[in-house]
Amino acid sequence: xxxxxxxxxxxxxxxxxxxxxxxxxxxxxxxxxxxxxxxxxxxxxxxxxxxxxxxxxxxxxxxxxxxxxxxxxxxxxxxxxxxxxxxxxxxxxxxxxxxxxxxxxxxxxxxxxxxxxxxxxxxxxxxxxxxxxxxxxxxxxxxxxxxxxxxxxxxxxxxxxxxxxxxxxxxxxxxxxxxx
Numbered sequence: 290x291x292x293x294x295x296x297x298x299x300x301x302x303x304x305x306x307x308x309x310x311x312x313x314x315x316x317x318x319x320x321x322x323x324x325x326x327x328x329x330x331x332x333x334x335x336x337x338x339x340x341x342x343x344x345x346x347x348x349x350x351x352x353x354x355x356x357x358x359x360x361x362x363x364x365x366x367x368x369x370x371x372x373x374x375x376x377x378x379x380x381x382x383x384x385x386x387x388x389x390x391x392x393x394x395x396x397x398x399x400x401x402x403x404x405x406x407x408x409x410x411x412x413x414x415x416x417x418x419x420x421x422x423x424x425x426x427x428x429x430x431x432x433x434x435x436x437x438x439x440x441x442x443x444x445x446x447x448x449x450x451x452x453x454x455x456x457x458x459x460x461x462x463x464x465x466x467x468x469x
Contacts (some may be wrong), residue, residue, distance in 0.1 A: 296302060309349040312463055318345050320460035328392055334446045341453045344406030347392060348457060350374045351407070371411045371423065379404035380431070398443055402450055409437045410456030410461050424451055424458070 321341065322330065336361070351373025378388040384400035394400065409423045421428050427436045437454055440447045 304432060311353045313349065314346055314465040317348070317457070317460045318342070320463040321345060321456055324456055324459055334448070336443050336446045337448050337453060339387055340402045340406060340448060341457065343392065343394065343399070344453065344457050345460070346460065347378060348374055348407045348410040350377045369413050371408050371413055372428070374407035375404045375435070376430065378407065381433070394437045401446055402443070403439060405437050406454050406457055409451070410457050424454060442445065
């Protein structure tokens with residue numbers, strides 16, 4: 290089925306970079322399906338599937354942050370777009386108003402795992418230049434410790450968050466071809 294994405298996501302593409310909007314999201318969505326296959330997709334709890342799909346839709350939203358900051362900053366700043374995607378959705382222990390307005394979910398409890406998937410879709414460098422391996426390290430975001438746990442519980446369901454983040458990361462990396 291065709292994805293129904295609002296124009297909002299199209300703003301994630303910067304002029305100096307390849308498309309991070311709808312075409313990229315659809316390819317990442319395709320690769321998630323290819324990586325998992327029908328059997329593994331069917332084994333995901335509905336909550337896991339929902340979080341994974343929203344993670345695919347939202348993982349590059351942080352690319353919007355530096356649209357107006359000038360071309361000379363883009364290369365350095367782009368490396369933090371996973372952190373900004375996280376902050377766009379979830380900050381200071383709560384969903385952001387921007388996320389609640391633009392990413393509609395049935396309950397607030399879904400914003401944090403979606404944001405953590407976005408954070409985990411790539412590694413980044415901290416202010417000292419050290420690599421933060423988001424799938425295993427604790428990240429510091431605005432002075433707060435953030436970690437992608439192996440699993441989190443939503444209701445009575447264990448959502449295997451690190452597994453979902455790894456799938457998203459692989460699918461995102463697979464969308465590197467001669468057009469990207």
